Amino acid sequence: MKDGLIIEKMRYPSPSPHIDVSLVTYYSSGLKVKGMLAEPKGEGKYDGFLYLRGGIKNVGQVRVGRIVQFASEGFVVMAPFYRGNQGGEGNEDFAGEDREDAFSAYRLLLEHEKVKDGRIHVFGFSRGGVMALMAGIQFPDACSVVSWGGVSDMVLTYEERVDLRRMMKRVIGGTPGKVPDEYKSRTPLYELEKLQAPILIIHGEKDRNVSVEHSYRLEKRAKELGKSVESWYYPQFTHYFPPKENRRLVERLCGWMKGQGD
Numbered sequence: 001m002k003d004g005l006i007i008e009k010m011r012y013p014s015p016s017p018h019i020d021v022s023l024v025t026y027y028s029s030g031l032k033v034k035g036m037l038a039e040p041k042g043e044g045k046y047d048g049f050l051y052l053r054g055g056i057k058n059v060g061q062v063r064v065g066r067i068v069q070f071a072s073e074g075f076v077v078m079a080p081f082y083r084g085n086q087g088g089e090g091n092e093d094f095a096g097e098d099r100e101d102a103f104s105a106y107r108l109l110l111e112h113e114k115v116k117d118g119r120i121h122v123f124g125f126s127r128g129g130v131m132a133l134m135a136g137i138q139f140p141d142a143c144s145v146v147s148w149g150g151v152s153d154m155v156l157t158y159e160e161r162v163d164l165r166r167m168m169k170r171v172i173g174g175t176p177g178k179v180p181d182e183y184k185s186r187t188p189l190y191e192l193e194k195l196q197a198p199i200l201i202i203h204g205e206k207d208r209n210v211s212v213e214h215s216y217r218l219e220k221r222a223k224e225l226g227k228s229v230e231s232w233y234y235p236q237f238t239h240y241f242p243p244k245e246n247r248r249l250v251e252r253l254c255g256w257m258k259g260q261g262d
Helices: 064-071 099-111 128-138 154-160 162-172 180-185 188-194 213-224 243-258
Strands: 006-012 019-028 031-040 046-052 075-080 115-125 144-148 199-204 229-234
Touching (some): 019 064, 019 099, 031 064, 031 099, 046 064, 046 099, 046 128, 046 243, 064 075, 064 243, 099 115, 099 128, 128 144, 128 188, 144 243, 154 180, 188 213, 199 243, 213 229
Parallel strands (some): 046 075, 046 115, 115 144, 144 199, 199 229
Antiparallel strands (some): 006 019, 019 031, 031 075
């Protein structure tokens, strides 16, 4: 079956009268994977928005309020749960083969009747930052890539997050010293030359979940390669921004997205 093909679509309660929300099942590398789709009810076509969540399994799940927040800014939003979650087939492997679920979700947006031709943006939060960069590398025609509090270097994550080491060794197959290629393959900095889309980096400098060093490394590498990169750093914030600032920032970054790829 074709990657990105929707095989089941079920209505889901929406917090907004202007946005339809659905739970979808779609194909990804032969697996039936679940995700959430938010579509503005208004007539016409919209930019597509691939929302790539952070965490793993039950940590960092897709929140309907979050994707409706972006859809309300004028996007068709697709947010994969990644394989093995919420009843989907397969097993999530922390930016390994589960990157295909992001790629297939991108293809789903490409075929969506309400998405403008070729107008797709990629957004990643936390661990989703790695996924977003990988998707941008896989699809050079993406209009933009946004990494918000995003991981860029998987070895750095292993070094910083002692509490995640057991999970990472189990899922990835060992430590960075034992399986260096597995960690390198999950670190998009090594393939960043293939990324053509403008990059926007957002990070709170007090972030202890994903240190701002991840964004510094991404910005440095992007500039070395002559990429279009913009960085918004916030010295006062952690991994999670206060609601008021969050809303303001969503409006600002959505405006930035719509200005890209024209």
